[in-house]
Amino acid sequence: MKRMLTTLLSVASAGVLAACGSGPAQDAGPAGGSTGGAITMGFSQVGAESGWRTANTVSIQDAAKAADVDLKFSDANGEQENQIAAIRSFVQQGVDVIAFSPVVRTGWDAVLLEAKNAGIPVILTDRAVDTEEPDVYKTFLGADFVREGQWAGEWAVKEFAAAPAPVNIVQLEGTTGSDPALERTTGFAEAIATDPKLTVIASQTGDFTRSGGKQVMEAFLKAHPKIDLVFAQNDDMALGAVEAIEAAGKKPGQDIKIVAIDATRDGMQALADGKFNYLVECNPLLGPELMDLAKKVVAGESVPARVVTEDQTFDQQQAAAILPERKY
Numbered sequence: 001m002k003r004m005l006t007t008l009l010s011v012a013s014a015g016v017l018a019a020c021g022s023g024p025a026q027d028a029g030p031a032g033g034s035t036g037g038a039i040t041m042g043f044s045q046v047g048a049e050s051g052w053r054t055a056n057t058v059s060i061q062d063a064a065k066a067a068d069v070d071l072k073f074s075d076a077n078g079e080q081e082n083q084i085a086a087i088r089s090f091v092q093q094g095v096d097v098i099a100f101s102p103v104v105r106t107g108w109d110a111v112l113l114e115a116k117n118a119g120i121p122v123i124l125t126d127r128a129v130d131t132e133e134p135d136v137y138k139t140f141l142g143a144d145f146v147r148e149g150q151w152a153g154e155w156a157v158k159e160f161a162a163a164p165a166p167v168n169i170v171q172l173e174g175t176t177g178s179d180p181a182l183e184r185t186t187g188f189a190e191a192i193a194t195d196p197k198l199t200v201i202a203s204q205t206g207d208f209t210r211s212g213g214k215q216v217m218e219a220f221l222k223a224h225p226k227i228d229l230v231f232a233q234n235d236d237m238a239l240g241a242v243e244a245i246e247a248a249g250k251k252p253g254q255d256i257k258i259v260a261i262d263a264t265r266d267g268m269q270a271l272a273d274g275k276f277n278y279l280v281e282c283n284p285l286l287g288p289e290l291m292d293l294a295k296k297v298v299a300g301e302s303v304p305a306r307v308v309t310e311d312q313t314f315d316q317q318q319a320a321a322i323l324p325e326r327k328y
């Protein structure tokens with residue numbers, strides 16, 4: 001997509017991006033940020049809160065190199081204000097395309113409108129946003145989080161079909177207000193509603209971190225003497241829960257069963273070892289498809305408004321079989 005720039009905009013100061021945790025900005029180059037024939041992408045990442053996020057970042061950085069895309073990368077350290085500052089900096093630099101994985105779902109209208117008014121297309125990755133402004137992003141690339149939660153819940157219904165009532169479930173939620181936390185909660189609740197003996201007796205955010213999962217699970221174990229199942233909205237929180245369960249003298253995967261979402265290598269290892277019972281995949285390797293979409297929107301080609309990544313589920317045997325070739 002061609003855009004007309006009547007003036008050259010100044011490059012954002014180093015201090016802005018330093019506040020975003022990414023260090024000083026490099027010169028975006030002439031003519032809308034393109035250098036050496038490559039398109040320039042400004043990308044704002046949520047942070048590095050989990051193994052999934054680290055794999056996602058590596059995928060994007062590697063894919064940018066392979067696709068000859070000049071990547072301006074910013075780490076928001078889990079703070080929305082950092083992402084907004086980074087996106088505004090990308091607009092000032094005149095990059096060709098902006099992509100970001102939103103920390104939370106709301107609060108993006110103003111900055112997305114600024115990018116639109118500057119003629120810079122935006123791609124959402126991994127997480128969606130709620131916005132009142134029309135046509136402020138071109139496409140959203142990521143998993144179906146509601147479906148992921150449903151798959152986890154459907155497994156729980158089958159696993160506890162013959163169990164006596166009640167079946168007490170504790171839920172380790174992701175970052176409050178984030179797209180995956182909201183939608184995985186919804187999907188899981190919809191699935192377990194088919195069996196009234198399955199009840200979520202406690203639900204709290206562990207912020208998608210291993211330490212958060214451990215801390216919350218410790219509190220759950222003290223408050224609730226009978227817990228049958230942990231539903232963790234990512235592997236890292238589930239791994240933290242394993243530490244808390246073992247410290248309490250119980251066996252994860254046996255005394256308390258665990259279903260989680262992500263299927264990273266550490267999670268798959270825990271499943272193969274019998275400490276998890278079931279995993280729903282959320283593939284972080286979005287880089288190649290993101291670069292393909294970026295080139296298309298910059299060229300003015302039409303792209304789908306929603307691109308859903310393909311995921312699968314794993315039991316213990318499947319995890320053990322796939323571990324040797326797992327890429328993340």
